[in-house]
Amino acid sequence: MNEHAVEPTGTGRPPTEVELILRALLYRLRQGCTWRALSIFAPHTTIYTRWKEWCLAGIWEKVFAMLACNPKGKLWAIDASCVKVHKHGFGGVGGLEYQCIRKTKGGWNTKIHALGDSRGRPIKLLLGAGNRHDVLSAPDLVEGQTGRHILADKAYDSDEFRRLLDELGLKACIPPKANRKTPASYHKGYYRHRHHVENLFQRLKEYRGISSRYEKLAERFLAFVSLAAITLWL
Template sequence: MRHDRRQHRQGSPPRTGRKRGTQSQAIGRSRGGITTKIMALADAVGNLTDFRLLPGQAHDLRGTGALIDGLTCGQLLADRAFDADWLREALTGAGIEPVIPPKSNRRFPAEFDRETCKWRHLIENLFGRLKEYRGIAMRCCKTDESFSAFIALAATVIRLR
């Protein structure tokens, strides 16, 4: 009598083919539940210029490299989550002044322009205007392509107002 060991292994059977699911849909689990982060670039008047979607549990710096490639501006305003030496060096190397407040646990805090930093409220206002659309606030779209298209459409409508 032949005994097949594979039938008595613990766990699920071995997978065949590619794994389907939320891996590429920018959906992640965080303390608030299933979430998606929108990393956005805004111009000087608070209009959306570019954005990336990240899973909710991903750190903010994870999508920053792709977002700042080829960026041409005088200053980049960001919050404390973006306080990283490599980001400051990349921005300075591109001729962009980083206006990023240092984290509280930094041994040698970096200098930043406090008056210019007060204009970060334009970015927060942008997110507030985007979240007026229920589909963006609740992430009603299943795929990241359709969610990105909805964000782009809402940003266009906001810009035309």
């Protein structure tokens, strides 16, 4: 983070302290307020400019990946949760599909897909359109993982996904759908631990900036989700 801080030049207005900008960003994450409301910390244009620079540099994803490199336990879980899009979240370049916004029965939504460890801490986070089926993003969540049990609900009960887990050296703990002619078995005792990933989403959505999407750009919203995930590791 320090390498992206602005060094004083000796002329003009002194740069805003990084700590003050971080406090402002955490305030916006918690309150879901407008950028202009952050003027109580520093000029809101300065805060947004620095936020934009850090997002383009991938700072939040890098910090999150560093903290999540040592997950615990053998029982990991995947799930997805919808986030309603505020009217201020529309208008991003590339259109709604490109910005992971689609209409569902509950309105315009974005989905957060997550892989969590046995303590309910996020390991990997992805965004998807609100009407995209959960299992379509599952391969990206488990990519690069091995030697774990993956707990998931019936939405992830597909032959293709089960084969992928087997190829990766992962064990599926997924209850079969009711229409299965030959339902696969699963460990009901392990499956009881799936609530950890639901607890993960509950903690993420305690932040108003996550429970509703105010960001026009998917990459900026994912950056805020990553910032929220960082706080769960600290």
